[in-house]
Amino acid sequence: MLRHIDIRDMLIIDRLELSFQPGLNVLTGETGAGKSILLDSLGFVLGWRGRAELVRAGAEQGEVTAAFDLPAKHAGRAVLDEAGIEIEDGEVILRRINTRDGRKTAWINDRRVSGDVLRKLSETLVELHGQHDDRGLLNPRGHRDMLDEFATLAPDIAKSRVSWRALSVAFKALMAAEARIAEARAEEDYLRHAVEELDKLMPEPGEEATLDTRRRMMQAAEKIRADIIKASEAIGLHGADGMVSDATRWLGGVTDKADGALDEPLAALERAALALDEAGQGVARCLDHLSFNPSELEDVEERLFAIRGLARKHSVTPDELGNFANDLRGRLAILDGSANDLMSLEGDLQTAQAAYDAGADRLRAKRVKAAKALDKAMAAELAPLKMERAVFITEVTDTDAGPDGRDDVSFTVATNPGAPAGPINKIASGGELSRFLLALKVCLTATDAGLTMIFDEIDRGVGGATADAVGRRLAELAAQGQILVVTHSPQVAALGGHHWRVEKHQTKDRTISTVVPLDTDARVDEIARMLSGDTITDAAREAARALML
Numbered sequence: 001m002l003r004h005i006d007i008r009d010m011l012i013i014d015r016l017e018l019s020f021q022p023g024l025n026v027l028t029g030e031t032g033a034g035k036s037i038l039l040d041s042l043g044f045v046l047g048w049r050g051r052a053e054l055v056r057a058g059a060e061q062g063e064v065t066a067a068f069d070l071p072a073k074h075a076g077r078a079v080l081d082e083a084g085i086e087i088e089d090g091e092v093i094l095r096r097i098n099t100r101d102g103r104k105t106a107w108i109n110d111r112r113v114s115g116d117v118l119r120k121l122s123e124t125l126v127e128l129h130g131q132h133d134d135r136g137l138l139n140p141r142g143h144r145d146m147l148d149e150f151a152t153l154a155p156d157i158a159k160s161r162v163s164w165r166a167l168s169v170a171f172k173a174l175m176a177a178e179a180r181i182a183e184a185r186a187e188e189d190y191l192r193h194a195v196e197e198l199d200k201l202m203p204e205p206g207e208e209a210t211l212d213t214r215r216r217m218m219q220a221a222e223k224i225r226a227d228i229i230k231a232s233e234a235i236g237l238h239g240a241d242g243m244v245s246d247a248t249r250w251l252g253g254v255t256d257k258a259d260g261a262l263d264e265p266l267a268a269l270e271r272a273a274l275a276l277d278e279a280g281q282g283v284a285r286c287l288d289h290l291s292f293n294p295s296e297l298e299d300v301e302e303r304l305f306a307i308r309g310l311a312r313k314h315s316v317t318p319d320e321l322g323n324f325a326n327d328l329r330g331r332l333a334i335l336d337g338s339a340n341d342l343m344s345l346e347g348d349l350q351t352a353q354a355a356y357d358a359g360a361d362r363l364r365a366k367r368v369k370a371a372k373a374l375d376k377a378m379a380a381e382l383a384p385l386k387m388e389r390a391v392f393i394t395e396v397t398d399t400d401a402g403p404d405g406r407d408d409v410s411f412t413v414a415t416n417p418g419a420p421a422g423p424i425n426k427i428a429s430g431g432e433l434s435r436f437l438l439a440l441k442v443c444l445t446a447t448d449a450g451l452t453m454i455f456d457e458i459d460r461g462v463g464g465a466t467a468d469a470v471g472r473r474l475a476e477l478a479a480q481g482q483i484l485v486v487t488h489s490p491q492v493a494a495l496g497g498h499h500w501r502v503e504k505h506q507t508k509d510r511t512i513s514t515v516v517p518l519d520t521d522a523r524v525d526e527i528a529r530m531l532s533g534d535t536i537t538d539a540a541r542e543a544a545r546a547l548m549l
Helices: 035-045 076-082 115-125 140-150 154-186 188-201 207-235 240-257 263-290 294-313 318-336 338-382 430-443 464-478 520-532 538-548
Strands: 002-010 013-019 023-028 061-069 091-099 104-108 111-113 126-130 391-402 405-414 452-456 482-486 498-506 511-517
Touching: 002 035, 013 035, 013 511, 023 035, 023 464, 035 061, 035 091, 035 126, 035 452, 035 482, 035 511, 076 115, 091 115, 104 115, 140 338, 140 391, 140 405, 154 188, 154 318, 154 338, 188 294, 188 318, 207 240, 207 263, 207 294, 207 318, 240 263, 294 318, 338 391, 338 405, 338 430, 405 430, 430 464, 464 482, 498 520, 520 538
Parallel strands: 023 482, 023 498, 126 452, 452 482
Antiparallel strands: 002 013, 002 061, 061 091, 091 104, 104 111, 391 405, 498 511
């Protein structure tokens, strides 16, 4: 709900502060006094597209600030949460500046925001209606939403969207599986041949390095084997080992006659014998390791080259051949199990389609029923607005399936008996459009919680009893929220709960527009002026008081 607006240096407004109230707020004044400028300023702070030049002549910048109250469950709170903007005490303050060079800057609760965030929030705060309303009644894209609101179909639409997502997921899964299978079939021969080669070879991780080491050792074995044999012979019985054994035997035979002088040399020889024995065993083991069948080298080289060849062929490292083989087997498994997989996915898709179709059929039935109820309610509302001969028809037709069902909704009218029905914006005149719009808003149970509705000269082209009926419908709507109405109709103005007069004052060098709140006596004079013109008579005042009863 709009609480306050502060306008500075915008068009012909120097400084203007207004505080609005719940209910029906009426703005009147002479033609050209500046009522549209007030709406332009409000539209500017809300981020709506409007006039390009808004800054008052002689000023460096124009500024508009607007304060709104947001109830606990107001839709605007979700927009603020998404933008990371905090709200205190249920109040949100919009401020927007327009500099002389055309730059525009906006803030929400002192947090600078983009135009997109401002417009998203403003859509939840204010709804503007007039003879050229292109966001509601005249825009066919919004007709289905209006009917759904009338029928309270939000829970059904939520279920439909869940079903649509499930259907989309099932469809994409089937398409992806079919694409994988088609790709696999295109290379089936290659896959089977490659897997056969890999299965035949069965390379192990690290095997290539082991084979390479073994191959190089066998190639070097013959070069070092002769020297190792000589070393073995030098250590053996006829070499160092034998001489140490002989020396130990000789010294052992005379050690008792040397008075201990040979004890240490004899011990050292025994240690040497042990070391020579250990060295001899190691050399023997090495000779055993270097012993190989010449055909073994051929086998090792053949397997090593086969592993390296397959790795190059498939552009992987030798150690990655095992995982690569598993990947190929997986792709073949898709082919081998494709029939069952496709049957399962097709079953999932059919189940999801059936669930979506059932929900869409329920939505269609409820929309058709609601359309008849809306048409009946509209007929009842149009009669007091002196359009009892007009026919309002809500058409529900087929369209492409989507999250919200398979229905297209359009409002058509026939303003005269026997005349063909057509799109509302093509058939109805300006005054008729206004009354159709007002009747529709009444049928749609009026405003959302906390939403401010603005009607810009919606009563143009009607007068007398019709204007009175328009005013009473506006008052009925206003009882559920807040309405600002710009009007030239005394019948509408008389029903306002709060009344302002827009005035224009001209000095030597400039024109200034102001807005004056009216008390009861001033309201009588203003409505009398609207009835009789510039000369306000006692009879006009009496007529004004009668309207205000």
